[in-house]
Amino acid sequence: MSARLTTQSVTVRFHGLTALEDVSISLDQGEILGLLGPNGAGKTTLVNVLSGFTRPSGGTVKVNEIDLTRARPDVLARRGIVRTFQSVRLFQRMTVRENVQVPVFAHHAGSVEGEQAAQRALEFVGLAEESDRIAGSLPYTQERLVGIARALALEPKFLMLDEPAAGMNDVEGAQLVELIARIPAQYGCGVLLIEHNMPVVMAVCERLHVLRGGRTLASGPREEIRRNPDVIESYLGGH
Amino acid sequence: MTDSVDPRRSSPAAAASLLWIGRVARPSAALIVPLLVLCIIIALTGAPRLESIMTEALIYVVLVAGLSIFIGNSGIVSFGHVTFALIGAYASAWQTCCGPMRLIFMPELPVWMATAQVPLGLAALLAATLAGFVALILGVALMRLSGTAASIALLSVLFVFKTAYENWDGWTAGQSAIVGLPTYVTLWVALGAAAVAILIATLYRVSSYGLRLRAVREDEAAARASGVNAWTQKLVAFTISGFVAGLGGVLYGHFLGTISVSMFWLDMTFLTLAMLVVGGLRSLTGAVVGALFVAALRECIQVFERGISVGDNLLQAPEGTREIVLAIVLLSILIFRPQGLVGELEVGERR
Numbered sequence: 001m002s003a004r005l006t007t008q009s010v011t012v013r014f015h016g017l018t019a020l021e022d023v024s025i026s027l028d029q030g031e032i033l034g035l036l037g038p039n040g041a042g043k044t045t046l047v048n049v050l051s052g053f054t055r056p057s058g059g060t061v062k063v064n065e066i067d068l069t070r071a072r073p074d075v076l077a078r079r080g081i082v083r084t085f086q087s088v089r090l091f092q093r094m095t096v097r098e099n100v101q102v103p104v105f106a107h108h109a110g111s112v113e114g115e116q117a118a119q120r121a122l123e124f125v126g127l128a129e130e131s132d133r134i135a136g137s138l139p140y141t142q143e144r145l146v147g148i149a150r151a152l153a154l155e156p157k158f159l160m161l162d163e164p165a166a167g168m169n170d171v172e173g174a175q176l177v178e179l180i181a182r183i184p185a186q187y188g189c190g191v192l193l194i195e196h197n198m199p200v201v202m203a204v205c206e207r208l209h210v211l212r213g214g215r216t217l218a219s220g221p222r223e224e225i226r227r228n229p230d231v232i233e234s235y236l237g238g239h
Numbered sequence: 240m241t242d243s244v245d246p247r248r249s250s251p252a253a254a255a256s257l258l259w260i261g262r263v264a265r266p267s268a269a270l271i272v273p274l275l276v277l278c279i280i281i282a283l284t285g286a287p288r289l290e291s292i293m294t295e296a297l298i299y300v301v302l303v304a305g306l307s308i309f310i311g312n313s314g315i316v317s318f319g320h321v322t323f324a325l326i327g328a329y330a331s332a333w334q335t336c337c338g339p340m341r342l343i344f345m346p347e348l349p350v351w352m353a354t355a356q357v358p359l360g361l362a363a364l365l366a367a368t369l370a371g372f373v374a375l376i377l378g379v380a381l382m383r384l385s386g387t388a389a390s391i392a393l394l395s396v397l398f399v400f401k402t403a404y405e406n407w408d409g410w411t412a413g414q415s416a417i418v419g420l421p422t423y424v425t426l427w428v429a430l431g432a433a434a435v436a437i438l439i440a441t442l443y444r445v446s447s448y449g450l451r452l453r454a455v456r457e458d459e460a461a462a463r464a465s466g467v468n469a470w471t472q473k474l475v476a477f478t479i480s481g482f483v484a485g486l487g488g489v490l491y492g493h494f495l496g497t498i499s500v501s502m503f504w505l506d507m508t509f510l511t512l513a514m515l516v517v518g519g520l521r522s523l524t525g526a527v528v529g530a531l532f533v534a535a536l537r538e539c540i541q542v543f544e545r546g547i548s549v550g551d552n553l554l555q556a557p558e559g560t561r562e563i564v565l566a567i568v569l570l571s572i573l574i575f576r577p578q579g580l581v582g583e584l585e586v587g588e589r590r
Contacts, residue, residue: 051464077466085464091457093521093583094450102454105447106466112255154466 002029003063005050005081005158005190010059012045012214019045020056020214027190029157032180034205034222035194038234041211043194044086047160050192051083052076063157078107080157080189084164088147092136096127096146099135103154121149124186125179141172148179152187159183160192165200177203202226259445262588267441269587270527271434274300278430290426296534297429298490300527302507303514304436305483307526309476310515312449314456315386318508319393322400323370323481324488325503329404329411330366331489332498335359337419344417347409359423363489370485375478382473385459397508404500416499424494432490436483440523444585448475513569519579524586529579533565540564 005027012020020042027033035043048054050061052073061069068076076082082103091099100121104114122128125145130138135146144164151159161180165173181204183191195201201208208225210217218228225231274297281293306320333341333348334357342353357365381392404411411417443449452472454462459469492498510533518529546555572579 053460053464072468073460073463074466074468077464082466083464085461089458089461089464091454091461093457094453098450098453101447102451102462102467103465105451106468112252115255150461150465 003157004028006062007046007050008060008062010046010049010056010061012042012049012054013057018214020049020211022059023211023214023216024059025209025216025219027158027192029188029190030184031207032184032191032193032205034201034208035192035211036201036208036225036231037211037217040213042214043211044162045214046211047083047162047192047194050076050158050160051081074106077103077154080154081160082151082154082156082158083160084147084151084162086162086166086194088143090135090138090143090146090150092134094135095131096122096133096135096138097131099146100131100149100153103150107154117155118153121153124152124182125149141168144168144176145179152183155187156189158190158192159187160194162194163196164193165195165197173197173200176200180204262445263438263441266445266523266585266587267434267438270437270441270524274430274433274527278426282426292534292538294424294426294429294494296531297426297433298424298487298494299511299514299530299534300433301429301436301490302484302487302511303518303526303530304433304440304523305480305485305487306511306515307480307520307523308440308443308483309480311521311523311526312444312452312456312476313473314521315389315393315473316512316520317393318390318512319396320480320484321488321503321508321511322397323374323484324491324507325400325404325500326373327366327370327485327488328492328498328503330369330485331362331492332417332420333410334362334365335421335493336417340419344412345410359421359493363486363493366489367482367485370488371478371482374481375474378474378477378481382470382477385469397504401500401504411500414500416497418497420492420496420498422493422496424490429490429494432486436486437523437527439479439483440526443476443479444523448472452476510565513565515579516569517572517579519581519583522579522581522583522585524584525579525581528581532580533568536568537561537565 006025008024010020010023023046035046037043045054049056052071052075055070060067063081091102097118100118104118108114119128122131125148127142127145127149130142135143138146148161148164164180165176168176177200180191180193183189193201193205202222205222207221209219210225210231212234217234218225218231278293281289302324306317309315309317309320333345333352334355336344342348377396381389384392405414451462451467454465454467455469455472463469488503514529514533515526516529517533518527519525540556540561543554543556544558544560546553
């Protein structure tokens with residue numbers, strides 16, 4: 001059965017400052033949804049809400065009809081709602097393989113299938129050869145790929161990638177796009193992609209959701225968003 | 240190609256468990272065998288003073304290995320683990336101390352406990368289990384904390400239990416010492432206990448629990464995002480390390496034959512922490528090396544404190560030199576080699 005992750009009227013306030021207001025999105029298994037918006041638009045805050053790191057002041061997070069608004073991050077992760085971090089946050093002094101084993105053991109303690117899930121994730125991002133290296137010694141691009149493999153090792157239903165291509169050059173970015181585009185087919189999960197790099201977003205996302213100042217500016221299919229005058233004016237302006 | 244039965248091929252589960260036994264056995268043996276050799280050499284010299292120094296050092300190996308299970312894997316420096324040694328030592332005294340004298344030292348013990356003659360090994364196991372159980376109960380609340388907040392809370396545990404035990408006269412003889420514990424802790428008993436402690440610590444380290452707690456140590460947010468319940472993982476390690484530290488306390492009491500609350504106080508806290516820091520905070524090998532190194536260093540300085548006669552003159556270091564030198568060694572390590580003598584190394588482990 002295909003699942004759908006939704007937020008309904010999510011609002012987040014920090015000490016009177018409104019980071020998100022009345023944001024409703026939905027993400028289906030198997031699709032890639034792009035989340036756009038200038039700095040400070042609330043993209044990461046939304047990911048924090050979806051992954052349980054921030055409790056919303058109002059609104060709900062649901063998978064199908066199950067309310068997960070107050071679930072802890074580790075519970076959500078084990079239920080298949082998984083995120084990566086903008087700053088990657090690998091387990092620095094552990095090997096690449098151990099990094100990817102952590103979520104596997106958290107999910108199904110040390111079984112043979114678990115080992116295979118870890119191996120599959122490393123092969124998928126093309127880092128099986130590096131599995132004995134210490135994570136802290138990896139070059140930047142590979143670090144980001146381990147971050148993605150670590151998330152995939154949980155075999156997510158929904159995967160949120162927070163600026164996975166940040167700091168990559170055009171060639172590396174293009175390779176990453178190709179990788180991300182293969183995730184839904186390989187893992188059957190829905191992907192929420194936060195990205196500034198417009199070519200990356202336009203290449204892989206059929207549907208886009210645009211935030212500005214914590215509110216939804218526009219939401220819809222890629223072509224529609226590309227022509228939306230509000231979006232062009234406020235975000236795609238100079239392009 | 241042959242059709243012979245290769246267990247590794249016939250059953251992946253059997254192969255996995257074989258592999259796992261190797262992952263425990265090799266690093267444990269790499270620590271235990273050198274200790275055994277050292278003990279045999281010392282036993283062959285037949286010097287009773289040397290034997291007792293080594294016995295005490297091995298008891299410290301147990302205490303520091305216990306400390307290392309929690310600190311090494313969680314990254315939280317605990318100032319409170321000596322509490323579990325205290326609990327273990329007294330719990331063993333309740334069961335084994337001094338025959339008819341028991342009720343004189345501890346008049347409020349229930350009758351069945353005051354008269355019980357528990358075999359020494361069983362008493363040690365029960366006492367360490369009590370220490371582990373207390374760790375579990377305390378941990379339910381304390382393991383919600385991280386970093387410095389956890390360290391300070393653990394220090395307060397040390398204070399609370401010292402005060403409680405000093406005023407719980409009927410069970411602990413208050414501030415006075417309990418004497419006449421059976422002194423069964425010989426070199427070989429201490430070696431056996433050190434081997435058990437090393438085995439427990441290694442088992443935990445290579446298990447999926449150890450891996451998950453180290454993930455929390457490296458980055459708690461990323462660990463939670465990977466599905467790890469940080470509180471549970473800290474609690475598991477805290478309980479096991481409380482058990483091992485409790486065992487260390489039991490041994491210490493039955494090595495000296497006497498216990499008092501003040502033995503399990505700041506001196507022991509900082510000595511065991513210094514051993515772990517000197518050896519390497521994040522490694523079990525470091526815990527063992529550090530315990531032996533610092534114990535040996537202390538003995539050397541003590542020789543000077545007693546005085547060495549050179550010709551007609553007596554060279555004598557002033558009392559307290561031991562603490563000063565230990566402090567200097569600790570500071571030097573922290574400045575020049577903050578990862579400790581062995582760093583991240585684990586002997587017998589392939590990376």
